[in-house]
Amino acid sequence: MSQLYIYNTLSRKKEAFEPLVEGRVGLYVCGPTVYSNSHLGHARPFITFDLLYRYLTFLGNKVRYVRNITDVGHLEDEVEGVGEDRIAKKARLEQLEPMEVVQKYMNTFHRNMDDLNVTPPSIEPRASGHIIEQIQVIEGILKNGYAYEANGSVYFDVEKYNNDYKYGKLSGRNLDDIKTNTRKLDGQDEKKNSFDFALWKKAAPEHIMRWPSRWSDGFPGWHLECSAMSTKYLGEQFDIHGGGMDLTFPHHECEIAQNTACRGTESVRYWMHNNMITINGQKMARSLGNFITLDELFTGTHEILEQSYSPMTIRFFILQAHYRSTIDFSNEALQASEKGLERLMSALKTLGELVASEASTVDIASLKEKCFAALSDDLNSPIAIAHLFDGVKMINSIKAGTEKISAADLEDLKEFYKAVVFDVLGLKEEGETGSGNNEVLGGAVELLINLRKDAKANKDWGTADKIRDELNAIGIELKDTKDGVEWSVK
RNA sequence: GGUUCCUUGGCCGAGUGGCUAGGCAGCGGUCUGCAAAACCGUGUACGGCGGUUCGACUCCGCCAGGAACCUCCA
Numbered sequence: 001m002s003q004l005y006i007y008n009t010l011s012r013k014k015e016a017f018e019p020l021v022e023g024r025v026g027l028y029v030c031g032p033t034v035y036s037n038s039h040l041g042h043a044r045p046f047i048t049f050d051l052l053y054r055y056l057t058f059l060g061n062k063v064r065y066v067r068n069i070t071d072v073g074h075l076e077d078e079v080e081g082v083g084e085d086r087i088a089k090k091a092r093l094e095q096l097e098p099m100e101v102v103q104k105y106m107n108t109f110h111r112n113m114d115d116l117n118v119t120p121p122s123i124e125p126r127a128s129g130h131i132i133e134q135i136q137v138i139e140g141i142l143k144n145g146y147a148y149e150a151n152g153s154v155y156f157d158v159e160k161y162n163n164d165y166k167y168g169k170l171s172g173r174n175l176d177d178i179k180t181n182t183r184k185l186d187g188q189d190e191k192k193n194s195f196d197f198a199l200w201k202k203a204a205p206e207h208i209m210r211w212p213s214r215w216s217d218g219f220p221g222w223h224l225e226c227s228a229m230s231t232k233y234l235g236e237q238f239d240i241h242g243g244g245m246d247l248t249f250p251h252h253e254c255e256i257a258q259n260t261a262c263r264g265t266e267s268v269r270y271w272m273h274n275n276m277i278t279i280n281g282q283k284m285a286r287s288l289g290n291f292i293t294l295d296e297l298f299t300g301t302h303e304i305l306e307q308s309y310s311p312m313t314i315r316f317f318i319l320q321a322h323y324r325s326t327i328d329f330s331n332e333a334l335q336a337s338e339k340g341l342e343r344l345m346s347a348l349k350t351l352g353e354l355v356a357s358e359a360s361t362v363d364i365a366s367l368k369e370k371c372f373a374a375l376s377d378d379l380n381s382p383i384a385i386a387h388l389f390d391g392v393k394m395i396n397s398i399k400a401g402t403e404k405i406s407a408a409d410l411e412d413l414k415e416f417y418k419a420v421v422f423d424v425l426g427l428k429e430e431g432e433t434g435s436g437n438n439e440v441l442g443g444a445v446e447l448l449i450n451l452r453k454d455a456k457a458n459k460d461w462g463t464a465d466k467i468r469d470e471l472n473a474i475g476i477e478l479k480d481t482k483d484g485v486e487w488s489v490k
Numbered sequence: 491g492g493u494u495c496c497u498u499g500g501c502c503g504a505g506u507g508g509c510u511a512g513g514c515a516g517c518g519g520u521c522u523g524c525a526a527a528a529c530c531g532u533g534u535a536c537g538g539c540g541g542u543u544c545g546a547c548u549c550c551g552c553c554a555g556g557a558a559c560c561u562c563c564a
Binding site for chain 1: 526
């Protein structure tokens with residue numbers, strides 16, 4: 001199998017991927033902040049890194065995949081003193097316990113991920129369950145002199161850190177630029193510099209989520225959880241850290257700074273970032289209010305949706321673009337994906353029915369090689385899918401008799417499609433098919449097909465068409481092929 | 491304002507210094523009672539202006555338009 005190359009944000013280049021320990025990969029991905037329903041934009045990183053997880057596994061690696069749940073410490077507004085914990089704010093609005101809010105949206109998130117056939121991570125740690133670990137990181141940073149306490153809060157001393165290490169290496173900034181471009185905000189008197197970030201925040205009296213510490217009753221800064229939890233579960237150095245591009249700065253930059261300030265070494269070897277999903281050319285974001293939730297997509301209940309889109313259509317839509325490119329949402333694009341996916345899936349069914357010949361006129365080895373080469377080239381799923389469609393044409397041609405395939409090649413092709421479509425791309429069958437498990441429905445449809453057959457034999461086209469059209473109206477599609485009638489539930 | 495990036499045919503979306511991306515839609519044909527599906531064939535392209543080069547959609551510069559980050563964000 002070809003060598004895997006991945007684009008490393010740190011070097012801004014594609015690099016050959018070599019895990020720290022051969023055959024084992026440590027992968028950390030920033031998970032959701034569970035304070036409202038997940039939208040289409042959120043689906044992208046989890047599908048992207050699910051593809052990575054699946055492909056690494058397929059290549060024979062044992063992958064420990066850690067994806068956190070942010071359930072504390074994530075400020076609504078960075079304006080200090082005014083900032084309010086997102087979870088706590090939502091809790092007040094909905095009159096729920098903070099952990100009730102967390103549970104509610106975490107459940108929805110898990111259901112959505114399950115619908116999208118996203119593999120659950122090996123470990124899904126929650127920030128609120130790792131306060132002690134986070135405090136330990138703060139102690140380490142304080143001990144090394146890269147943080148200071150002010151008024152019960154602890155801040156990271158970016159300037160001091162930058163003198164010894166380089167702050168901004170991931171996002172390609174330098175501190176001088178940040179200095180001249182950072183807005184001056186009120187209520188930051190505690191900080192030495194406006195670009196310093198909180199490691200521990202003293203909680204205001206009305207703040208519900210709070211933990212004791214030697215500095216104050218308070219809560220940890222947002223950037224800290226990923227540092228603490230990735231170290232705990234993957235070690236002081238690990239292979240891949242992923243997340244959305246919008247997290248590059250400041251979140252991931254701060255994570256690097258925290259780890260380096262605490263231990264003197266960096267922890268992540270490959271940083272990977274997926275691009276955004278846009279709508280009308282603009283990033284889909286909760287704060288911009290231009291989002292469509294996954295549940296709305298699945299049910300078609302958002303006003304700009306012309307129809308509902310199944311989870312696999314969404315997954316396929318996302319996989320049809322490279323993860324580092326933006327994808328623009330539109331009904332037209334989603335409909336194209338839906339049809340394309342249908343074509344791919346029906347070819348898979350056809351593949352199962354192919355009959356082998358003496359020798360092949362098709363080149364399976366080359367198809368496989370090109371497809372895996374694409375996946376190994378920084379997860380180029382759109383190219384891999386393009387090759388899969390070349391294979392669809394091949395499969396249909398074999399069925400039509402214009403191409404032939406040997407028994408050995410046929411087995412090879414079946415195995416290949418199963419591996420790539422189901423195991424690596426993570427697509428799955430949706431809906432019933434004629435050969436499905438609903439025997440009652442199947443029997444009824446067979447009965448109607450036979451009635452229609454009789455009508456056709458009598459050249460009673462009116463009855464024949466009526467059966468076909470009315471079945472179609474209730475969602476059952478008939479196709480007359482030369483081998484007989486095929487039917488499927490749409 | 492700073493940093494980074496993008497601009498591909500009707501739509502989505504890859505990629506490359508010279509060789510068909512792919513999907514959806516369209517068109518012509520085969521098949522069919524009709525339709526659908528399938529098969530065969532087929533058109534349309536690289537924002538603008540310069541430069542480098544034997545040759546640029548691909549490299550460089552300028553311009554125009556757009557985006558992301560710089561504050562929470564997947």
